[in-house]
Amino acid sequence: MKEGSGDDQNVAPSVYSHVSRPGSHRYKNAKKGLPFNIMLVGESGLGRTTFLNTLCERMVVTPNDGPNPEQAHIAEPMQFKHHTVEMEEDGMKIILNIIDTPGFGNGIDNESCFNQIQDYLEAQFDEVLAEENRIKRNTKFRDSRVHALIYFITPTGHSLREIDIELMKRLGNRTNVIPVIARSDSLTPRELVLFKQRIMNDIAAFDIPVFNFPDPEEEDDDENSEENAELRAMLPFAVVGCEEVVNEDGRPVRVRNYPWGVVQVDNDEHSDFDRLRYVLLNSHIGDLRDRTQNELYELYRTEKLSGNAMASADQQQQQQQPEQHQAALAAQPRSVVA
Ligand SMILES: Nc1nc2c(ncn2[C@@H]2O[C@H](COP(=O)(O)OP(=O)(O)OP(=O)(O)O)[C@@H](O)[C@H]2O)c(=O)[nH]1
Numbered sequence: 001m002k003e004g005s006g007d008d009q010n011v012a013p014s015v016y017s018h019v020s021r022p023g024s025h026r027y028k029n030a031k032k033g034l035p036f037n038i039m040l041v042g043e044s045g046l047g048r049t050t051f052l053n054t055l056c057e058r059m060v061v062t063p064n065d066g067p068n069p070e071q072a073h074i075a076e077p078m079q080f081k082h083h084t085v086e087m088e089e090d091g092m093k094i095i096l097n098i099i100d101t102p103g104f105g106n107g108i109d110n111e112s113c114f115n116q117i118q119d120y121l122e123a124q125f126d127e128v129l130a131e132e133n134r135i136k137r138n139t140k141f142r143d144s145r146v147h148a149l150i151y152f153i154t155p156t157g158h159s160l161r162e163i164d165i166e167l168m169k170r171l172g173n174r175t176n177v178i179p180v181i182a183r184s185d186s187l188t189p190r191e192l193v194l195f196k197q198r199i200m201n202d203i204a205a206f207d208i209p210v211f212n213f214p215d216p217e218e219e220d221d222d223e224n225s226e227e228n229a230e231l232r233a234m235l236p237f238a239v240v241g242c243e244e245v246v247n248e249d250g251r252p253v254r255v256r257n258y259p260w261g262v263v264q265v266d267n268d269e270h271s272d273f274d275r276l277r278y279v280l281l282n283s284h285i286g287d288l289r290d291r292t293q294n295e296l297y298e299l300y301r302t303e304k305l306s307g308n309a310m311a312s313a314d315q316q317q318q319q320q321q322p323e324q325h326q327a328a329l330a331a332q333p334r335s336v337v338a
Contacts, residue, residue, distance in 0.1 A: 033093035042152025043105035046182035050241030078103035121174040152182040159198040172209030184238030237272040
């Protein structure tokens with residue numbers, strides 16, 4: 001296993017065997033690999049690094065040793081850390097680009113974090129817009145638009161906090177925001193059910209534009225509509241990150257160990273991690289990419305171009321004003337001064 005820092009490329013075998021999953025056939029022709037860009041956002045200690053490694057099934061980044069008490073009063077600024085991992089999922093090669101955001105939410109005022117992330121997302125749209133307008137296309141252009149933002153919610157068991165609402169509201173129109181309950185093993189099953197309900201109530205009450213699975217009523221395909229209905233009912237996904245891999249009856253099982261027992265990361269009865277992974281890298285990878293292109297980017301493009309058009313109309317008007325002023329003056333009746 002190799003530690004990843006900066007822009008790194010890791011290729012390693014998976015630690016557990018894959019179950020063949022439907023839905024990925026759409027992109028099987030992508031020989032070079034299907035690029036898929038995800039961003040991880042959440043406060044320090046919620047398990048972003050562990051999630052990244054669990055998702056990639058290898059040690060991409062070595063988790064921190066935890067905060068240093070002597071440095072605890074210093075709020076490190078947020079950074080964007082890039083990791084690239086090549087994966088094979090159900091016969092499909094995926095180039096997974098992960099943008100981690102350590103330092104998010106560490107300050108008292110998180111406005112600058114919100115702005116930085118929004119600017120980052122919009123800058124990727126701007127690159128595509130500039131590329132579209134080029135006369136000669138760059139054949140090596142890399143589309144770095146973020147297809148999904150995994151937002152880690154603190155497992156308080158209460159409801160969404162202001163920081164959660166603000167962030168998801170701000171970014172939901174710029175990327176597919178997928179909220180997850182981080183470290184969900186810290187809640188009892190009953191607490192988890194209630195917490196999920198409260199979060200979904202808040203999402204509806206505050207009109208937060210998170211990614212949702214198509215409404216079964218709107219789906220033609222029975223198989224998809226059944227799956228989407230099931231996934232809708234699971235939201236937000238409750239995730240547990242892998243601490244170690246143990247051998248159980250000759251097969252590797254990813255777990256977290258406790259004095260009272262073991263949580264199996266990929267067991268649907270213990271955590272929604274496996275379903276989320278399946279959604280991201282298999283069943284809904286196409287939907288996430290399509291929505292980024294057809295809805296979110298189009299919305300941004302329209303806003304940007306109409307904003308530019310309005311700005312240039314304003315500018316034109318200002319430039320014309322001196323002439324109009326002269327014309328208006330000329331049209332005015334003159335008082336003849338003797
Ligand atoms: N109980 C529990 N602990 C977890 C889980 N995921 C990670 N942890 C632990 O939480 C601590 C922090 O995990 P990290 O993955 O380093 O968290 P992070 O969000 O990347 O934190 P920073 O690197 O400080 O930004 C570690 O001790 C992990 O073992 C989880 O699902 N459940």
